[in-house]
Amino acid sequence: MEKYDNLGMVGEGSYGMVIKCRNRETGQIVAIKKFLDSEEDKVVKKIAAREIKMLKQLRHDNLVNLLEVFRRKKRLYLVFEFVDHTVLEDLENNPKGINETTTKKTLFQVLRGIEFCHVHNIIHRDIKPENVLVSQNGVVKLCDFGFARTLAAPGEVYTDYVATRWYRAPELLVGDTKYGRAVDIWAIGCLAAEMLTGDPLFPGDSDIDQLHHVVRCLGNLNEKYEHIFQQNPLFAGMRLPVARELVPLDRRLPNVAKLTMTFIKSCLRLDANDRPTSSALLRSEYFMRDGFSSQFLDELKSLIQRESERTGGALSHRMTNKTATHELIKANTTVSDVASVASSDAKASGQMTTVATTTTTTNIGNALISTVINTNSDARQMPPLQSKLFEDKPKPAAVKFQAEKKSNEESKEVFAFILNLFSWKQLLTTEVLSSDV
Structure with a gap:
């Protein structure tokens, strides 16, 4: 941390904290993620290794940029470009919701970032308001890839305990371990509804309560999910919630425009196989009508250029594979720890x-x-x-x-x-x- 001035903590979570800092040599403002107990805690080491691995692969204007990795006093530090605030902060400042135009521009950029991940066979698995960063110029960047991973090959399974509960797709809630890109699409639907209303769409306080919120709004789950629920030992002795009286999305979101509602409904289809891909959503009428997509892409190019100039060309910085690997070794993240992340992800994608x-x-x-x-x-x-x-x-x-x-x-x-x-x-x-x- 010798070359950085600490400007204060901007966030804290289960595995560490994020500190706003200034590079003493360049004056560049950065966000430094400090992992807690990275030397002793195997979970923290695995999350750190996974996030570094993912962000080395993913370079896109709408994904946060990893600049540097270093170790101090047995803790691992990840240095990111600093982005002004999060969608969660926007919601706190706008308790009745964010206007449709800003919401559409944000969703468009989130989908661009997610499309890039999905093209590269990576699912984020934790899309939520606090993981969507927004710059002063309105450039959106998806962050926090600690739970992201490579798509599984046929027959492979994932852990089901991912994603913040309010944004978990039905297949995650019942314990399906053979999910895919569609879990990110569901989370984007929840994000869209929350941005427009100011309130979480499905604010469950347990997995069962979360399922109750979902079926009460969207209807009962299909037989496949019901079977997975019944076979899940975590739900032994419990019954899958059944909708007796629906409160559909149209009633939950009465002031949302028709085209926007169509977009949200398509993201929130109960069956994962029925949800559109990120590419299809980017080409949907929601973004294509009145030339929004092409016009905003031109605007976005200008915004990104302006952002790069304002931050001193942060986007041109690249952390090499060697640097990341070097720091993981120095942090006593053992070779087997790094190998387990690399090999499990590679095996899952046929690598x-x-x-x-x-x-x-x-x-x-x-x-x-x-x-x-x-x-x-x-x-x-x-x-x-x-x-x-x-x-x-x-x-x-x-x-x-x-x-x-x-x-x-x-x-x-x-x-x-x-x-x-x-x-x-x-x-x-x-x-x-x-x-x-």
Whole structure:
């Protein structure tokens, strides 16, 4: 923290706090997430490792930008660009709700960020007002990727305990462990309704109460969810709430415009398979009517440029894979901790991950983490807005092993092992990360 001036705490949660700081050299204002007990707590280490891993992959104008990672006194610190406030603060300042135009612009940007995540097979799993940041110029950035993860392959399961309860989709509430992108779409529907009214749409105080709120508004759950509920040991002896008298969305949101209501209803379809994708929502009439989408995209480009100039070009900063890996090792986040996050996510998305480590007796911190990933995608398969992310990466036909040459023989043996195990024909993208502590 030596190069930062502490300007005060801006938020606090179960796993740490966020501090507003100023870089003494550049004057740049940043937000620093300080993880609590990152050395002793395995849960905190896993969340930190996952957030770093996700944010290294995801670079988009509507996703918060990770600038730096460092460690002090056994705690891990993540340095982000500072964004002025959250949608939650907007709601606190506007208890009767936010106007339709501002809401639409916010939702459009949230969906752009989520579309980018979904294209890259990542689900956020914790969309809520406090995780939607808004700059002074109105640029929206989704933050807090500590619970995000790669989509599962067929047959894989997730933990069901994700997302703040009020924004959890029905499949999460009953305990379905084979959910997907649709959980983010549901949360966006809840976010939209809350922004327009000032009140949470489904403010349950337990999972059962949450289900009661949902079915009372939208109707009874289908047989699949009922079966999952009955098989869930957490609900042993309980009955799935049944709607006897509906209070539909039209009555809950009487002053919402018809087109906006259609958008919200589509996000809040009970069956996950019936919910539209983020891409479909961006192309929906809600955003396309009267040229809103094209006009606002032009406006957004200008806002982002202005924001970049105001913050001293924060968006141009990039944290390298080596930096992040280096700091995780220094923080005593063991190689196996990082490997478990990388390998579980890679396995879930059909990727291939190998983690090899070497240590010397004189310096146990001299660990080499090598990650070999087959992504099954390249820039040519990405939509135009996303392809920029991959421009600087080697094309699949010209894969190169980019590694620092190590002087010790152990490192050479590890490289030889990896090269023999995986031929270049099997790999589409290869990164070998190495660092000396």
